[in-house]
Ligand SMILES: Cc1cc2nc3c(=O)[nH]c(=O)nc-3n(C[C@H](O)[C@H](O)[C@H](O)COP(=O)(O)OP(=O)(O)OC[C@H]3O[C@@H](n4cnc5c(N)ncnc54)[C@H](O)[C@@H]3O)c2cc1C
């Protein structure tokens with residue numbers, strides 16, 4: 001019997017699990033897919049928002065500002081790349097300036113520090129490549145960037161190192177309520193728990209309905225992106241938003257912590273929660289607005305495109321409440337959910353305590369996780385020390401990102417372990433460079449097969465039926 | 481730090497030919513660095529026939545062709561290190577490399593020959609709409625799965641792009657029991673060799689759909705189908721021509737890009753047309769003492785030319801080291817009309833016999849190639865010129881008393 005079962009291993013579920021791991025509780029995280037961070041958490045703008053955007057008094061505003069203040073320390077403990085690069089909301093005309101002034105005022109009311117409004121000259125100093133006709137900007141030096149899936153992986157990994165269980169490939173299909181506990185089932189197996197935290201992203205409404213809570217609906221809103229080669233590094237340094245209009249927030253432009261440039265997202269309501277397709281119209285929109293902001297955008301340097309789905313609730317704000325005492329909803333966590341996630345986790349902990357779950361602090365909780373990029377970030381001397389001890393760190397497997405066998409093996413052996421190519425990709429950045437795995441994926445399939453002790457043919461891209469090869473042809477004395 | 485006269489980066493056919501020639505010219509303190517676990521380069525996975533027709537007058541497989549050079553390298557005791565990746569070169573010719581055995585280490589060379597080959601253009605660059613399931617591979621990756629690992633990556637295949645690797649994989653996959661439903665090429669002509677179109681597609685009744693592209697990928701976990709469409713002259717898809725093809729695999733053969741990340745680090749000037757270094761007739765780059773050859777310089781369709789180019793680079797590097805020869809600054813520029821997309825070399829620095837390699841930007845019938853310098857004119861009749869096939873002409877010595885040479889196409 002678990003004390004708490006968290007449904008959904010996105011950044012929200014992962015952060016909640018880590019917060020609760022500090023206490024003497026029996027906890028599990030239940031996830032339907034093959035890995036952590038496969039939902040909205042893997043495809044978003046990766047921005048830790050300063051917090052001037054959400055309306056005053058909303059949960060979004062409060063949790064964003066609080067969460068973004070907590071993020072830097074958490075990133076340090078978890079060894080996650082984080083960079084306070086600052087953000088600009090740029091304006092082209094008087095009308096935009098009025099809007100920028102409103103944002104400024106709202107930001108101050110929300111508690112955002114050090115906001116200022118800049119004119120053309122100051123903007124030029126910060127971002128010389130922006131379009132000539134950018135005249136005004138709201139500058140938020142506390143805006144930051146982070147890698148969202150790295151954060152979720154590290155948070156869950158750290159929680160697991162501190163005793164939390166991770167149950168994957170378990171799609172919650174129904175929940176039964178008994179006196180003082182629930183049973184959660186996927187149709188085959190059952191999990192018993194006293195409390196449930198529902199952080200199932202797009203499916204949080206379905207999960208709530210399983211216990212009879214029909215109070216909200218979630219629908220998907222598509223957001224498409226185009227990612228540019230590291231060669232473009234430096235073309236912008238801060239995160240560049242456009243002034244929001246009636247038409248929406250527009251296309252933003254930001255460096256990532258790995259030094260690529262990210263452009264997006266589009267914003268289109270759709271109905272299918274599984275439809276993560278990109279569209280030709282989306283690409284067109286991203287590129288045309290991107291060029292308005294940054295005329296020198298090198299279109300031939302894009303290396304991939306992707307799509308994320310926002311879990312939009314029908315309440316206009318995050319839905320964080322308890323349905324009866326021991327079932328807690330954490331739903332409608334659209335943007336700024338990543339930024340708010342540390343504060344959301346705190347809030348959920350407080351609700352659990354309020355609702356009667358008694359918890360005592362663990363004595364031996366270790367908040368520190370070894371950084372996934374410690375090798376890449378090391379000096380040449382340090383690297384050579386590591387290679388001397390374990391020469392697999394001298395063998396480069398991914399030639400674009402220069403990721404070594406040692407790093408891949410270590411990722412495969414570290415909580416939460418990856419079971420597929422995409423999992424290795426999100427942990428090591430192998431297959432993420434300009435050739436997008438063309439060169440290294442056949443080798444990584446080998447490594448995974450050996451480490452997981454499964455046949456080559458059973459290695460998948462992202463679990464279930466996403467097989468890479470379909471048939472064994474012959475024995476080759478393939479040394480390659 | 482170890483010092484070498486010549487260091488060759490890449491042990492494919494270009495690198496091996498360069499090393500052998502440099503050795504024959506009298507350089508013994510040289511080194512080939514190869515990141516793979518054996519010499520041979522991309523040829524190791526090209527198990528089909530068709531290599532060496534020009535150079536050896538026989539049809540060899542890729543590995544057989546490579547073996548001829550590998551044997552020679554070993555016979556001559558040319559030093560090489562495997563499983564070692566060069567991660568950086570600097571303008572002063574310091575080379576940083578990584579291997580399991582030696583960790584990260586640096587060596588210094590008087591001259592460097594770049595022979596790193598090329599890589600395939602990835603899907604990302606294309607922005608195809610739709611989902612991103614398993615089952616989308618570049619043709620070279622599929623070739624590695626089939627030929628090196630012994631696995632079939634799919635059974636119902638659509639191929640986007642008609643580059644040579646795609647054509648060869650259409651045949652390979654068919655022979656392994658898969659069905660190739662179509663090869664879509666966005667251009668009105670194929671970039672592949674005519675002989676590959678005949679032997680890999682026509683002989684197997686695989687449809688080549690010119691002026692067609694893939695506009696959407698379908699499928700959640702594994703590819704379930706693609707939507708293709710015809711494109712207009714501006715390469716925009718024509719909606720009425722949309723067609724859905726069920727398949728489990730999409731192979732991409734949409735171009736090869738010279739692997740020049742290292743060259744950029746050394747400040748070598750690159751050409752937009754070739755994505756390789758700008759070189760003179762010696763294959764010397766903008767950085768004195770650094771030479772380039774093979775696919776890292778421009779993408780070749782025939783390995784025979786790669787070997788020729790390796791020989792030129794090897795000879796020039798040896799000359800550079802032995803005579804400590806500095807570059808002759810008076811250059812002869814090679815100018816082209818737009819129809820000739822690029823030439824290699826891009827300029828000439830000395831009056832010596834020079835062969836110019838070039839590619840055209842479209843299909844041309846019944847043309848003459850015009851070579852002109854000052855008042856000298858020479859023409860070569862050509863019935864057919866194809867973008868997929870590299871052409872060569874030799875410049876007569878008397879044409880080299882000029883500041884520039886012009887090459888262009890005119891009607892017959
Ligand atoms: C386009 C876009 C841009 C964004 N940009 C930003 C930004 O810049 N900054 C920011 O702060 N926020 C941003 N966000 C918001 C942020 O990405 C989300 O708030 C955050 O990722 C939500 O995390 P989550 O854990 O709630 O959801 P998810 O990551 O979607 O996780 C939910 C998990 O629940 C699992 N699940 C669902 N149903 C079941 C079931 N029945 N059984 C078991 N498991 C189940 C899913 O598989 C999934 O893994 C953006 C979002 C999008 C889509």
Ligand SMILES: Cc1cc2nc3c(=O)[nH]c(=O)nc-3n(C[C@H](O)[C@H](O)[C@H](O)COP(=O)(O)OP(=O)(O)OC[C@H]3O[C@@H](n4cnc5c(N)ncnc54)[C@H](O)[C@@H]3O)c2cc1C
Pocket residue numbers: 489490491492493494495513514515516519520521522523526528529530531532564565566567595596597598620623644645648739742773774775776779780781782783784786
């Ligand atoms: C799939 C395919 C099919 C072909 N089919 C034919 C055919 O049928 N007939 C024909 O005549 N020609 C064919 N060709 C063309 C010809 O084989 C190639 O052009 C030729 O192999 C290129 O030789 P190369 O030495 O320049 O490059 P490669 O063979 O690619 O060799 C480059 C070498 O450099 C190494 N390297 C790269 N970077 C580094 C680094 N940083 N550190 C250390 N080592 C490095 C690589 O591992 C590789 O071994 C084909 C080419 C391809 C790609």
